[in-house]
Amino acid sequence: xxxxxxxxxxxxxxxxxxxxxxxxxxxxxxxxxxxxxxxxxxxxxxxxxxxxxxxxxxxxxxxxxxxxxxxxxxxxxxxxxxxxxxxxxxxxxxxxxxxxxxxxxxxxxxxxxxxxxxxxxxxxxxxxxxxxxxxxxxxxxxxxxxxxxxxxxxxxxx
Amino acid sequence: xxxxxxxxxxxxxxxxxxxxxxxxxxxxxxxxxxxxxxxxxxxxxxxxxxxxxxxxxxxxxxxxxxxxxxxxxxxxxxxxxxxxxxxxxxxxxxxxxxxxxxxxxxxxxxxxxxxxxxxxxxxxxxxxxxxxxxxxxxxxxxxxxxxxxxxxxxxxxxxxxxxxxxxxxxxxxxxxxxxxxxxxxxxxxxxxxxxx
Numbered sequence: 577x578x579x580x581x582x583x584x585x586x587x588x589x590x591x592x593x594x595x596x597x598x599x600x601x602x603x604x605x606x607x608x609x610x611x612x613x614x615x616x617x618x619x620x621x622x623x624x625x626x627x628x629x630x631x632x633x634x635x636x637x638x639x640x641x642x643x644x645x646x647x648x649x650x651x652x653x654x655x656x657x658x659x660x661x662x663x664x665x666x667x668x669x670x671x672x673x674x675x676x677x678x679x680x681x682x683x684x685x686x687x688x689x690x691x692x693x694x695x696x697x698x699x700x701x702x703x704x705x706x707x708x709x710x711x712x713x714x715x716x717x718x719x720x721x722x723x724x725x726x727x728x729x730x731x732x733x734x
Numbered sequence: 735x736x737x738x739x740x741x742x743x744x745x746x747x748x749x750x751x752x753x754x755x756x757x758x759x760x761x762x763x764x765x766x767x768x769x770x771x772x773x774x775x776x777x778x779x780x781x782x783x784x785x786x787x788x789x790x791x792x793x794x795x796x797x798x799x800x801x802x803x804x805x806x807x808x809x810x811x812x813x814x815x816x817x818x819x820x821x822x823x824x825x826x827x828x829x830x831x832x833x834x835x836x837x838x839x840x841x842x843x844x845x846x847x848x849x850x851x852x853x854x855x856x857x858x859x860x861x862x863x864x865x866x867x868x869x870x871x872x873x874x875x876x877x878x879x880x881x882x883x884x885x886x887x888x889x890x891x892x893x894x895x896x897x898x899x900x901x902x903x904x905x906x907x908x909x910x911x912x913x914x915x916x917x918x919x920x921x922x923x924x925x926x927x928x929x930x
Contacts (some may be wrong), residue, residue, distance in 0.1 A: 645789065645925065653858040658832055661852030 602646050611647035678730040682722065688719050752845050765888040786924050790912040791862065794837050794920040800836030801858055805843025807870040807903040814906035824913060833860040844872035844879055845886040857893045867912055868895045871902045
């Protein structure tokens, strides 16, 4: 029955199985630990803000250890950003210089140029002089844009 | 440390020295590593033992070490990791750059008190379950630098150590033997016993 789907179908099935096992299984196995943690946090919140309510909450039964196949034990240190063991200072949401954007644009133009050169290079002999002239026109268009960017002082870092 | 606060280097030194002195005062005694439970036989049930066996097999067959190599034992570790001794045979494919993906810390080298908070932070950021192998004389007891004021006399002052591999530095065979010993320890852990 599986063979009806062909290799692509089998690949899809394997891919879905892999994703489910690697993503969902650790999550579901750590659910008891997660729920216990959330319950503890909730109780602590109630203790701090509504102490009179705590007596109505039944104590959480102690989860057997085998329900915590995947442990879930976040601490402030563990949840913080990893920076080679150093304490991180400031935020990662900083502004980058806008000139990087121009560099990226010029790079993308030249990058795509190279991508279009590849098929021409593979069929160099068959395409002959017509292909050469077509590529030259294409390069010329990109070069004009490049010279325009140069004239506009995009490449200067000031 | 407050964000945006401008420090003079003098003030920075003072604060860091204060933190490190507090750390030294806190960690005067080695963290105990009880090993009696390794000898005792747990009452075992066929189903539970099978689950334990599969889980422990999975855990020990994919130990990924975190990067914590402050000094010269690191070269022996690199030799162990490289093609001749080939740690990949044991499923230890990569030395993970992030402690989030690592569950084994092989502490190769002398540790100074100034470096100690970083090592402790990396250990704290590793995902559980996690193990530590103290590699070399310096990692076990401070080695020849033990009497120095700035050297931590053994990693077990700041993090719990599971296996000690002696040597200065230990040869790759010795490290692999230590890893095999850690396998035995992992194999003994049970989901259904007490917290270790």
